[in-house]
Amino acid sequence: MYDKSLPFEATIKWIKKETRDTASYAVKINDREMQKIYSFKPGQFNMLYFPGVGEAAISISSGPSDHDLIHTVRVAGDVTTTLSKLNSGDVIGLRGPFGKGWPMEETETRDLMIIAGGAGIAPLRSVIRHIFTSRKGCTNRVIIFYGAKTPKDIIFRDEFPHYRDLFQVFLTVDKADPEEYWRGHIGLVTSFMGKVSYDSLNITAFVCGPEIMMRSATRELLSKGVPREKIFLSMERNMNCGMGICGHCFFGPKFVCKDGPVFRFTDVEEFLEIKEV
Amino acid sequence: MTKARMSKDRLKSLFETLKGDYRIVGPKIVQGTVILNEIDFDDMPAGSRDRQGPGTYRIDRAGSSDIFSFSVGPHSFKQFLLPSVQETLAFKKSKKGISVNRVLVREKPIAFIGVRACDIAALRLLDKIFLEGPVVDPFYEDKRKDIVIIAVNCLYPGENCFCDSMGTGPEATSGFDIALTEFGDDFFLEIGTAEGEEILDGIPLKEVDDRDIEEKGAAIFRCKEMIRKAMKTADLPGILYRNLEHPRWDEIASRDLECGNCTMVCPTCFCNSSYDRLPISGISSDLTERSGMRVRTWDSCFSKNFARVHGGNFRPSRRARYRHWMTHKLAYWIDQFGSPGCVGCGRCITWCPVGIDITHELEELRIVR
Numbered sequence: 001m002y003d004k005s006l007p008f009e010a011t012i013k014w015i016k017k018e019t020r021d022t023a024s025y026a027v028k029i030n031d032r033e034m035q036k037i038y039s040f041k042p043g044q045f046n047m048l049y050f051p052g053v054g055e056a057a058i059s060i061s062s063g064p065s066d067h068d069l070i071h072t073v074r075v076a077g078d079v080t081t082t083l084s085k086l087n088s089g090d091v092i093g094l095r096g097p098f099g100k101g102w103p104m105e106e107t108e109t110r111d112l113m114i115i116a117g118g119a120g121i122a123p124l125r126s127v128i129r130h131i132f133t134s135r136k137g138c139t140n141r142v143i144i145f146y147g148a149k150t151p152k153d154i155i156f157r158d159e160f161p162h163y164r165d166l167f168q169v170f171l172t173v174d175k176a177d178p179e180e181y182w183r184g185h186i187g188l189v190t191s192f193m194g195k196v197s198y199d200s201l202n203i204t205a206f207v208c209g210p211e212i213m214m215r216s217a218t219r220e221l222l223s224k225g226v227p228r229e230k231i232f233l234s235m236e237r238n239m240n241c242g243m244g245i246c247g248h249c250f251f252g253p254k255f256v257c258k259d260g261p262v263f264r265f266t267d268v269e270e271f272l273e274i275k276e277v
Numbered sequence: 278m279t280k281a282r283m284s285k286d287r288l289k290s291l292f293e294t295l296k297g298d299y300r301i302v303g304p305k306i307v308q309g310t311v312i313l314n315e316i317d318f319d320d321m322p323a324g325s326r327d328r329q330g331p332g333t334y335r336i337d338r339a340g341s342s343d344i345f346s347f348s349v350g351p352h353s354f355k356q357f358l359l360p361s362v363q364e365t366l367a368f369k370k371s372k373k374g375i376s377v378n379r380v381l382v383r384e385k386p387i388a389f390i391g392v393r394a395c396d397i398a399a400l401r402l403l404d405k406i407f408l409e410g411p412v413v414d415p416f417y418e419d420k421r422k423d424i425v426i427i428a429v430n431c432l433y434p435g436e437n438c439f440c441d442s443m444g445t446g447p448e449a450t451s452g453f454d455i456a457l458t459e460f461g462d463d464f465f466l467e468i469g470t471a472e473g474e475e476i477l478d479g480i481p482l483k484e485v486d487d488r489d490i491e492e493k494g495a496a497i498f499r500c501k502e503m504i505r506k507a508m509k510t511a512d513l514p515g516i517l518y519r520n521l522e523h524p525r526w527d528e529i530a531s532r533d534l535e536c537g538n539c540t541m542v543c544p545t546c547f548c549n550s551s552y553d554r555l556p557i558s559g560i561s562s563d564l565t566e567r568s569g570m571r572v573r574t575w576d577s578c579f580s581k582n583f584a585r586v587h588g589g590n591f592r593p594s595r596r597a598r599y600r601h602w603m604t605h606k607l608a609y610w611i612d613q614f615g616s617p618g619c620v621g622c623g624r625c626i627t628w629c630p631v632g633i634d635i636t637h638e639l640e641e642l643r644i645v646r
Contacts, residue, residue, distance in 0.1 A: 006366070007366075007377050009375060050370075051377065051553065051567065051568075051569075054552055080587075091375050236586065238585060238591075240549075240551060241549075244406070245406055245410060246551070247548030248583065250605065252609065253608065253613055274521050274522070276592045276601075
């Protein structure tokens, strides 16, 4: 096991602007040895570091067997703003991967429902890519619900047509300007979920998005009879160290960085409805 | 465990023995407070007694013949094993790329003199965070690994001590190299490790008999009898989990100053923040190069920014921040590591400017409103 408290160098290979405030960064680890031993699971995150600015926890949006290691980043704080000003060829620091990812074994014999809101699609794209590349032709049903603010805010918008070959994809936006061409649904993800029929007892659900959206999505799933222990949520907190020694990312008694960020609903449900926990 | 007696004036020789290989850290009065510092034998505040209360700390010269007649001050292991400012990485960014290197400063290990049982219990908890997690913290490990612990069994509890109810004191039963109990002109010695044996090598010791062992037990018993405060641990952690919306939290928030003193003096509060310190001198005149230090500093869950993320704050209210601190101590710790994060040292009560008493607040939470 290598030292996860020390950032190693990674070079930006390419940058793809996804939306007005979000871009994907493909990075290549500089050290050859590290390239060989670095591996991750969908749902894990890295700490991206820019010397003199700081670190930010960024989920990995590529699949484990994809050629490129990709981070999809929304501009929010100092580090992400700095990242947005970099170009391909620039070098950043990277530590990781950290956390427990999505329980892929829960999808082996069950249908998978992916529910994402906003930038919450990033760690779930890793799941989508993983299934898309490694289990082509699988018989289990995969349903993707993804909600964004407006059509312009849909991250990976150009990719969903491909995913429709294998998965059922439902995109929805909070609002669409009249001049925008938008054939899809308008409204909350949760209001959309009720219109699609699925075998609720055979569903494993992966949910990531704003907490309010995860709460309502979970309520919707439970009301349809999806088993409580088959719902998984990826929580957001302000991870500072990534390895359980700084205390910033508590969600109730859980360290989001090392016990999560993906949690089984039944492990966190008593804290989900409590404000400011 | 080997037991022996040692004449009190031999403690000075023990200092001499340790001096070569260790930095000796022990109690010393600075600005009217017993703090921990690098000391010599004569720096120890022999015969001093402290008076503590909620938000109160005073030292009296009691004229006691005992050396360790005072109780815990604001400092604990964490001042030394987890410094409030720790440089962790040296970074450099140039046109060519970046370099990030570990800063590990090798120092002589520390011999801690006069460590109390509650602080040994706290050290065990810090070990769980920094040594037994998914990743070992190299800075803590480096400072921690070669320390020597010379414990002292408390004979005079402080007014805010409640170690007995937490099962962490006043007697040190393990986790030390040597434990001392003051017996008039002698120390009763318990030697816990081979390291302890080695340190005592060459110092004349006396044999102990059953009466000595009995006397030591009686001294500990007398101390327990003098402890006035207790945490009622029944129903932990459930009592907190069931009362996260209790009106008492609002009442506490109305007194709480959010100064964070409790988190600074708590021997198990470990939260920290890392950031890059970029001095002006670290930036080249053409702005293309920058070099500085990444530092890790103590942080406090009472700070408004502690749970801030882009676009919001997970704990914007004072009520939520106090609740988080106390629930972490008395409930989350139990779920995470199997025991409370409170060792009953009472520091948070003494050093709280408004005297908020965690044992009292727990009792208030039991009252159904």
